Amino acid sequence: MIKHNTLLTLALCSAMITLRSGAAEALGSSWADATKLPDFFTGNWESRESFLDSSASEVPYTAQAQAYVAHYKPIADIPFAGPGCKTPGMPIVQRLGSPLKFFYQPGMIAIYIENSSMTRFIKLNAKHSAQPNPTFLGESVGHFEGDTLVVDSIGFDDILLQYGDLPGKGTSPFVLPPDAIFGPHGPNLRMVERIRLVDRDTLEDQLTIYDDTVWKQPFVSNAGRIFKRNHGENGWPHEWVCSSDDTLTFDPSQDKTIQEDPAEVLKRLQKNDKH
Numbered sequence: 001m002i003k004h005n006t007l008l009t010l011a012l013c014s015a016m017i018t019l020r021s022g023a024a025e026a027l028g029s030s031w032a033d034a035t036k037l038p039d040f041f042t043g044n045w046e047s048r049e050s051f052l053d054s055s056a057s058e059v060p061y062t063a064q065a066q067a068y069v070a071h072y073k074p075i076a077d078i079p080f081a082g083p084g085c086k087t088p089g090m091p092i093v094q095r096l097g098s099p100l101k102f103f104y105q106p107g108m109i110a111i112y113i114e115n116s117s118m119t120r121f122i123k124l125n126a127k128h129s130a131q132p133n134p135t136f137l138g139e140s141v142g143h144f145e146g147d148t149l150v151v152d153s154i155g156f157d158d159i160l161l162q163y164g165d166l167p168g169k170g171t172s173p174f175v176l177p178p179d180a181i182f183g184p185h186g187p188n189l190r191m192v193e194r195i196r197l198v199d200r201d202t203l204e205d206q207l208t209i210y211d212d213t214v215w216k217q218p219f220v221s222n223a224g225r226i227f228k229r230n231h232g233e234n235g236w237p238h239e240w241v242c243s244s245d246d247t248l249t250f251d252p253s254q255d256k257t258i259q260e261d262p263a264e265v266l267k268r269l270q271k272n273d274k275h
Helices: 002-024 031-035 063-070 262-274
Strands: 044-047 100-105 108-113 118-124 139-145 148-154 161-165 180-183 190-199 202-210 225-230 248-251 256-259
Touching (some): 063 180
Antiparallel strands (some): 044 100, 100 108, 108 118, 190 202
């Protein structure tokens, strides 16, 4: 009986070690996994759709969001980058037409976002920080479920969050916001993406947004945002330099963004410095 119990104990210990070993070797943990991952990495990926969501208004708002929307004054345009080259943040920054380039190293997938020269880092098989530092891209952790990369992002700064569409406006490709309502997000904003290859040259990013200060239920973005692969020279990452500066400002009287005379901007900045 003692021998039997000993063998049983050894078998259980061996099984536990095997399970732990299997957990430690989750996909994306080693360089050998590079050959097992879906090929997100050849060339780059370009969105061919409007960066706006067409279904945001279909999700019921909270009372707080309804009050905000009721008093929202649409603006004639929002530049791709604001004064000081401020980025719109996630998810819009990934949708502005310029390509995304994926990179891999064990424990991490990085996405170079060409239109802002920003790089998004996704920690693989990891947990979120207890108190993530707020950023425009958020803190992202991910894991693979089969061939699908599941990315969970929290810790967002002052991003451009689309609440919905203005009645009767709709959304059309590359139309800047009279179409859309943008507003602040809550402290627990969370985005979950499911990224997969539909075919060799088509990538789908299915986004769900959780914010209980804006919507009464999770907002599921358009059926799945589609990106197409660029090959060869077109698939090579390029440098992007923002030309927005202090001369770009929003003029409420004209209800649009205008380019100011640099001499007038200099006078204003010098006046502010004196104060």
